[in-house]
Amino acid sequence: MARNNGSRSWGDKQVFTTGEAAEICKVSQQTIIRCFDSGRLQGFRVPGSRFRRIPRAELIRFMKTNDIPIDALESMKKRILVVDDDEQIVELLVDVLQRDERFEVKTASTGYDAGLLTEQFRPHVILLDYMLPDINGNLVCDRIRSNPELSDTRVIIVSGVVSQEEIGALTNNGADDFIKKPFDIEKLVDHISDLLAL
Secondary structure, three states, X not given: OOEEOOXXXXXXXXXXXXXXXXXXXXXXXXXXXXHHHHOOOOOEEOOOOOOEEEEHHHHXXXXXXXXXXXXXXXXOOEEEEEEOOOHHHHHHHHHHHHHOOOEEEEEEOOHHHHHHHHHHHOOOEEEEEOEOOOOEHHHHHHHHHOOHHHXXXXXXXXXXXXXXXXXXXHHHOOXXXXXXXXXXXXHHHHHHHHHOOO
């Protein structure tokens, strides 16, 4: 088991026992059980047993509601979602970013897939192509910014065909930055690092 500041690393775990939730929240297991049984903390019971299980998203919601820092649940790696329908660009970005031990990378080629992955993967940064087959960057930005749980997600629009006026509209819709294609991959990685203050 990976260690992090003397405690377990919970970065990738999706379902927790009451004991694990208690360790993460720094409260007693009985407190977690009471919150679960009263409905303040949602979850499910393992069929045929009395064991309670708490999904990751619900534990995060509970911790935020009760002002409990969620640092323990954060993986040390920063999650990056690459959204582009150009396979060569995706391959280049994945190759470079995955070699950097600070990053965990997933990819999507449509706005629809990007939406699903954003919910599941909770990326710190989305590298978003402006012109996707099914949707444009403005709509993806709108959807991300309308979800309060994604308020910390940074969006970098990557495109070669956007006018200055459109860049302004993207910024208004919640994009944090814009990179023009073709781009210098090393500068892009530096850019991501600056945005995440790494």
